[in-house]
Amino acid sequence: MRQAIPKAPLALGLIGLVPFIWGAWTTASPDLMTWSTSLIGAGLVGATIQATYGAVILSFMSGVLWGFATKAEGMKAAACYLMSVQPALWAFFVMSSGVGPKTSYLMAGFAGLLILDIIFYQLSLTPMWWLRLRVLLTTAILICHM
Numbered sequence: 001m002r003q004a005i006p007k008a009p010l011a012l013g014l015i016g017l018v019p020f021i022w023g024a025w026t027t028a029s030p031d032l033m034t035w036s037t038s039l040i041g042a043g044l045v046g047a048t049i050q051a052t053y054g055a056v057i058l059s060f061m062s063g064v065l066w067g068f069a070t071k072a073e074g075m076k077a078a079a080c081y082l083m084s085v086q087p088a089l090w091a092f093f094v095m096s097s098g099v100g101p102k103t104s105y106l107m108a109g110f111a112g113l114l115i116l117d118i119i120f121y122q123l124s125l126t127p128m129w130w131l132r133l134r135v136l137l138t139t140a141i142l143i144c145h146m
Contacts, residue, residue: 003128013137016057020144023050047101050145054106055091057141061113062088068125080125087113107145114138 026045028031036045043049059087062084069080087109117134120126 002132005129006131009129009133013133017024017128017137017140017144019049020141021054024055047103051095051102051106054102054109054145056097058087058091058109058113062086064094065116065120068098068120071122071125074122080120080123083116083119086116103145109140109141110138110145 022044023046026036027047033045039058043052059136065084065087066081069077069084090109090112091106094109097105099105110129114134117126117131117138121131
């Protein structure tokens with residue numbers, strides 16, 4: 001039987017989608033973008049909030065994967081620790097690069113993170129409900145970036 005996603009991680013995960021949704025909404029609505037920019041500033045709307053918050057979340061998820069890696073031993077642990085730092089490194093290099101819009105790079109980062117989630121799940125390092133939560137959240141994030 002499939003284990004239900006606990007309420008707290010589900011609720012916090014869904015609340016964590018708000019900046020991605022807000023970024024997509026303000027990007028899709030020029031009037032909302034203009035109004036919001038004048039009210040709260042350009043850094044908290046559109047692709048800018050998605051990029052900044054996306055980098056934060058990728059870094060946060062590196063820490064989560066690092067925590068899962070502590071359950072492994074030997075070479076398996078070493079490989080998991082190495083994999084766990086990849087999302088944070090990806091975010092750092094994407095945000096530090098001189099390229100313009102970072103949307104497609106962040107989408108690749110979140111898709112890569114999902115692959116790592118699958119690997120950690122298959123290695124039995126995550127809770128049973130983990131992958132269902134991560135697929136749900138990653139799908140929403142990718143849709144918001146489109």
